[in-house]
Every structure is written in C-alpha cells, then in structure tokens.
Amino acid sequence: MSARIALMGSGETAPSMVKVHRALLDSLGDKPRAVLIDTTYGFQENADELTEKAQDFFAESLVTSLGVATLRRAKDATALEVTRFRRELEAANYIFAGPGSPSYALGNLHQVGAGKILQDQLSRDATLCFASAAAVTTGRWSIPVYEIYKVGADPEWQDGLDLLSVFGIEAAVVPHFDNHEGATHDTRFCYIGDRRLRMLEARLPDGVPIIGIDEHTCVTIDDDGNVEVLGKGVLTIRRDGVAKEFPSGSVLTVESLGLSNRAPTRQSPVSDGTDSRLERFRTALVAFDAERAMQELAAAVSGDQRDDALTMIGELDAVLTDGFVDRRALLNPLVELIIELRASARSSKDFATSDRIRDGVAACGIIFEDSADGTTWRFASSD
Structure with missing residues (x-):
C-alpha cells in the first residue's frame, strides 16, 4: 500500500464515482476503515441529512460502513469531543470529506490541528478522498468561495491544510473547474469566474500551479509520484495564467506535470521497538x-x-x-428471572402484580416488550 489522495471536482456520491471509490477502497486490502469528516457542512441545517446520505451511499453502493469524525463547530466542542474527533481520524485509513464551505471547514479544522493529523495519516499509507469544498482545503492556498462569490469579499487566499505537501506539491486546488451553473455569468473555477481567478493568481508566488479539476472528475496522487485522471472531465494545470489540460484516462507523474516544487513532507512512522x-x-x-x-x-x-x-x-x-462492561450480559440472568415472575403473575391473572413488576423495572431504565413469542427486554436509553 502507499499514501494516496483523491481529489474530486464534484459528484462524490454520484453513480459516476462508484467505480473510483471502489478502486480506492480495494487498494487498502480487506480491512478498509472509512470515516467521514462532517466539518465542511457542519453549519448547515441539513447536516444530519448530508451525513446520512453519505453513509447510505457507502453502505448501498460500496458495501462499506462509513463512520463519522464529527466536528461541526470547534469553539463549542469540549476537549472530550475534540479527542473523539481526532481518534476517529487516527483510526481510519480511508478519510472522506465533501461539500460545504472551504473557509468554514478550515476555520474549524485549523483550531484542532487536523492538518497535522491528516498528514500523519497519509504517512501511514491512508487514502484521503476530498471532494468539492473539501478538495479546496487540501492545497497550500485555499479559495474562500462563499465569501468571494456570495458575500463580495475581495479575492484573497486562505491558508489551506497543505496536505499535498506530503507529495512534494505546493499548489492551490480548484474543483468545479468547468462549472456553468451561472448561465448568464461566469461560474467556472469553483464559482468565482475567470476575472477573480486571475486576481487570485496574481497573489500567488511565481510559478505556483493551480490544480483545476472538472466536475464528476477525480485526480489521484500517490507517494510514488503517480497521477491519474478518472471520471468524465479533465485535469487542468494552470500556471501564471497558462493552462494545460489532461483528459480522463491520463496516467502522468508529479514530475512531468511540474508539480514537484518542494521536498515531500511524508515521514515514515518510527518505532524504537517499545510500546508507548x-x-x-x-x-x-x-x-x-x-x-x-x-x-x-x-x-x-x-x-x-x-x-x-x-x-x-x-x-x-x-x-x-x-460497553467496556457488557451491561446486558451482566443483568440478563436477573432480568430473565423477573420476566418469569411477571409471566407467572399474568398467567394467574394477577395483573396488578404484573404491572408493578413492569413499572418497577421501567423505573430502573429497563423496558419490557410483549409479543406473541413472549417478552423481551431492552435498555430505555436505546430509544
């Protein structure tokens, strides 16, 4: 296995990307541990719905369970919640993130040091699949799309997570490169259009590339320096206003694309032979x-x-x-005895005693459920 990042221009849960996800998951062997970062859309009212949609896509189209590393608002998160978030990332080898706001995601992820964790996971041969808004965050520089397109802020770069540094790449990533939703106005280049993209380019150091990814298109980069273009559109490498396109099916290298512009930051995990x-x-x-x-x-x-x-x-x-201690296994013999006593009362038509038993265990957090097959029980907290 090797470290790999997959950048999707859009359509991360569309049928067109099933084959791509499947190949990425298969490269991890028989034990992929997939997790979703929900931070990019954590501010949206339909955040739960988006999480459920992603989980359904993985379950139904990829036959893979998708866990959730949740960090919807870092400043409101407790130390325990931040720790859980970090733990989910550290336990995963397939980390997925998608739509939302790049600037919102960065504002929260930077607060908890997520960039370093994700870089470390790449160094441990994980695969990161970042699409749409999440893809914007992966470079050294990141476009605050909403602020420019919706609010009218002056075009300025934000500090990205710099995940591409693991592969020796210093660049900006622009998904939705071929977007045409504007119809009467230019929404290419992740909705900001050519005029504002040129303004941003002027603020990059000379020679720094923009990696443009069309919608329903995926570009994979691994630590052997291989680059592959998959899906429906093209990869565009734009440097100082000059663009070159590479169609789907292209197999390239970081070096041939002129992307190898810094020393890779990938570090192999080191062990001194003793357990920490x-x-x-x-x-x-x-x-x-x-x-x-x-x-x-x-x-x-x-x-x-x-x-x-x-x-x-x-x-x-x-x-x-x-369940560090299996509460059900611990209580089951006692509860089953209580169920027998209640059944005996009911068979004797002593319904007052039967009801007292039911209400008594309910007060202890245990619910009886009667059916034609008998009585079962569960903890009330499982509602």
Whole structure:
C-alpha cells in the first residue's frame, strides 16, 4: 500500500464515482476503515441529512460502513469531543470529506490541528478522498468561495491544510473547474469566474500551479509520484495564467506535470521497538484490563503528557459508551428471572402484580416488550 489522495471536482456520491471509490477502497486490502469528516457542512441545517446520505451511499453502493469524525463547530466542542474527533481520524485509513464551505471547514479544522493529523495519516499509507469544498482545503492556498462569490469579499487566499505537501506539491486546488451553473455569468473555477481567478493568481508566488479539476472528475496522487485522471472531465494545470489540460484516462507523474516544487513532507512512522504509554493503554482496553488502563492514564496525567491524556480519556469514554462492561450480559440472568415472575403473575391473572413488576423495572431504565413469542427486554436509553 502507499499514501494516496483523491481529489474530486464534484459528484462524490454520484453513480459516476462508484467505480473510483471502489478502486480506492480495494487498494487498502480487506480491512478498509472509512470515516467521514462532517466539518465542511457542519453549519448547515441539513447536516444530519448530508451525513446520512453519505453513509447510505457507502453502505448501498460500496458495501462499506462509513463512520463519522464529527466536528461541526470547534469553539463549542469540549476537549472530550475534540479527542473523539481526532481518534476517529487516527483510526481510519480511508478519510472522506465533501461539500460545504472551504473557509468554514478550515476555520474549524485549523483550531484542532487536523492538518497535522491528516498528514500523519497519509504517512501511514491512508487514502484521503476530498471532494468539492473539501478538495479546496487540501492545497497550500485555499479559495474562500462563499465569501468571494456570495458575500463580495475581495479575492484573497486562505491558508489551506497543505496536505499535498506530503507529495512534494505546493499548489492551490480548484474543483468545479468547468462549472456553468451561472448561465448568464461566469461560474467556472469553483464559482468565482475567470476575472477573480486571475486576481487570485496574481497573489500567488511565481510559478505556483493551480490544480483545476472538472466536475464528476477525480485526480489521484500517490507517494510514488503517480497521477491519474478518472471520471468524465479533465485535469487542468494552470500556471501564471497558462493552462494545460489532461483528459480522463491520463496516467502522468508529479514530475512531468511540474508539480514537484518542494521536498515531500511524508515521514515514515518510527518505532524504537517499545510500546508507548498510549499503546499500552490501548492494549489494556482491548484486554478489558481496567486497572492497567487507569494506571497508564494516571501516569500520563502526572507526567504532564496532556495530548496522550486527552486521547486516553476520549478512548476510555468510547469503550464505556460501547460497553467496556457488557451491561446486558451482566443483568440478563436477573432480568430473565423477573420476566418469569411477571409471566407467572399474568398467567394467574394477577395483573396488578404484573404491572408493578413492569413499572418497577421501567423505573430502573429497563423496558419490557410483549409479543406473541413472549417478552423481551431492552435498555430505555436505546430509544
């Protein structure tokens, strides 16, 4: 396997991109761990709907489960929520992000150091699939699309996540390169049009390229320097106002495209052969060794290892939520006995006792569900 970034101009959950996603997932072997970053559209009222749409696409079209690394508003997120977000990214090898606002995404992702985490994941041979607004964030420079197109702000670059630095590329990425939604006005180049794109180009260092990606088109770049164009449109490399196009099906290299303009920042993970405190903590969680896990957490806190301690707290919260102790297995024998007693009362037509038993367990957070096949139970918190 190798590190790979896939940049999609649009259509990330359209039928035209199924084959592309499938190939990217297959390259990860038999254990892809896919996760969605919801930050790009976290401000939208239909954010839940967009997340569900992406998960349905992965489940139905790709037969792959899609987890969620949620960070919709960084300034309102607790330390625990930020830790969960980071943990989701660090556990994934297929990281997907799509529509929304590039500037909103960057404002939140920069606050929690997400750029460094994503660069590290690329160094661990992950695949990042960033489309539309998310694709804008991947370069050294990023267009604040909404502010320019909708609000009328002067064309200025924002600092991107600089994910392409892993491959030795310093550039700006512009999806929706061939957009024509404006009909009577120019909405090419991610809606800002040629006039404003030229204004932005003038603010780039000489020779820095713009990577333009048409809609329903994907460009993949890997750490061997390979570049491939997939989908319906073309890849455009625009430098100092001069553009060159490469159609779908093109197999190129970073060097041949003139994109190799800095030293790659990819670093192979280094191990000294010993387990870190965080690794020992995770081993203890997997083994359900609560005492050892608490020892490692206490040592991280007393040793002023703040980042490790926050990560441990987030991971401990996750396993407690998921069931560090299987509450159902623990309670099932007792609850089944109560169900038998209630059934006996009902068969004797002692409905007052039956109702008291039902109401009593309900007060303890346990719900009985009666059917023709008998009585089952569940925790009320699962509603």
